[in-house]
Amino acid sequence: MTPSIGKKIKALRKQRGWPIRLIAAQLDISIPAYSKIETGFTDVNISRLEQIAKIFDLSLVSLFTDCATTSTSSEEVSIVYEKLRTKQSQIIDLQKQLIKIHEEIRAFSASS
Structure with missing residues (x-):
């Protein structure tokens, strides 16, 4: 995964004021494992990205674009x-x- 996607995920989480533990629990992974997603230190498969997008109520494409509200x-x-x-x-x-x-x-x- 590119660090920019991880940064976007982190920004989305912070925008909502959600703690890391909340997202990690929803993904059923450890806090350190989730932290590695946000920092780009781990590769994430499409299924995991779909789960993350769903948590943030976004389309998968929105994770790869500069603006979450981009109309496609x-x-x-x-x-x-x-x-x-x-x-x-x-x-x-x-x-x-x-x-x-x-x-x-x-x-x-x-x-x-």
């Missing part, structure tokens, strides 16, 4: 949403490939 056509939203889904799918595929490579290395090491 439903077509633009659909395009961005589909791009996000595609990237998430690519990440999952790469993770599966990495697991397979690790398993092959482990099997090769065991047979040597």
Whole structure:
């Protein structure tokens, strides 16, 4: 996740006067884990971003734009949403490939 999204999430939380623990509880994660989201130190998947957007009563696209009140056509939203889904799918595929490579290395090491 880019630090700018984390900064936006933090700004939204502060605008509403909500403590970190409130958002962390709604996301069912620890306070340090949520803090890492706000500071950009952790990667966040689309599902988590959707949860965060829902908590703030925003569209997912609003988290990626400069202004939460930006009006966007439903077509633009659909395009961005589909791009996000595609990237998430690519990440999952790469993770599966990495697991397979690790398993092959482990099997090769065991047979040597």
